[in-house]
Amino acid sequence: MSDEFEVHGPHDHAVEHAGAHTAEPSASRIAVMTAILASIGAIASYQSGANENLALFYKNEAAIQKTEASDQWAYYQAKGEKQNLAELGAALSDPSSAAHAKFVADEKRYNDQKEPIRAKAEALESETKKYNDLSESLQHQHHRWAQATTLIQISIALAAITLLTRKKWLQTMTAGVALVGLGFFVAAWFAV
Template sequence: MSEEYEVHGPHDHAVEHAGHHDEDPFASRMAVMTAILATIGALCAYQSGNSENLALYYKNEAAIKKTEASNQWNYYQAKGEKENLAELGAALSLGNADAHAKFVADVDKYKQQKEPIRAKAEAIEKEVVDNDAKSEALLHGHHRWAQATTLIQVAIALCAITLLTRKNWLRNLSFGIAAAGVITAVVAFFSA
């Protein structure tokens, strides 16, 4: 009959001992703190990227609208040139009543056509200014989110070093930097 013998090594005793006793509370707290900071850091990084993307979107919209406004002003200028040519034609055709009447009618027509074009160009220019302002505000928010993310990442690195060195002053420093990161994130959130 074969009997199996169970041989216990030192590692078995260590595992059994760890299972019966409380874990190291310092290590547990630092692990929880690191997990919380990693979550906050991920949220800040997402917001940073989102703000940057929106800033680029509005900057692109401003560029498109600027081109549109330029096109409108060119169209306005073309109508103005036609008006000037019609005025010249009217001045040169004083001897021919029919031609003079046609040129005077053209002058009035071009004057009337220019006004809506000018109004549209000015409205588009206002959109350019609005989009540029939105882009600048979002870019400022992006910088705040990026600063918060950086502070949180530094705090996570300090937590890892704290776990290795078990220095209370280093733990407190990591908590302080983490608090600065969270405060920066809150400022970024409310300034958006």
């Protein structure tokens, strides 16, 4: 047989007292709402990051296309300068000489070579615009996701304060901020 006995301290008494009483029903609802908001916030946070990454990817693609277009325009200009030199050579040479015939043939060749280069440069500029527009759209959507995430996080923090203070007006405010955050979530989801 043991001579030991158990002594309960104030902390043990408080824990037993809290466990003996039923919890406030609104506390359970707030806890469930917090868990749901945390899940929605995690989705919004993920989507925000994914959209930002895609926006940066497309902005980078636009920069690459713009550089290639610039290269094509420089190539086009070089062909134009060679064409001008061939025209000058044809104008300064004797029309019956072999050099004149070569200059005229070069002038035509450079002129024919310029058109596909110009078309390629314009196509690359069109791609640049497409990628820039896509990046802007994704960046706008990213902002909506980020706003939704922020408001949902604020509502979760307010829910915790509500549980501690048990203030009804704070619970209403928490629900209001959560609804606004969910509104931004829906706007981001449908890319409004």
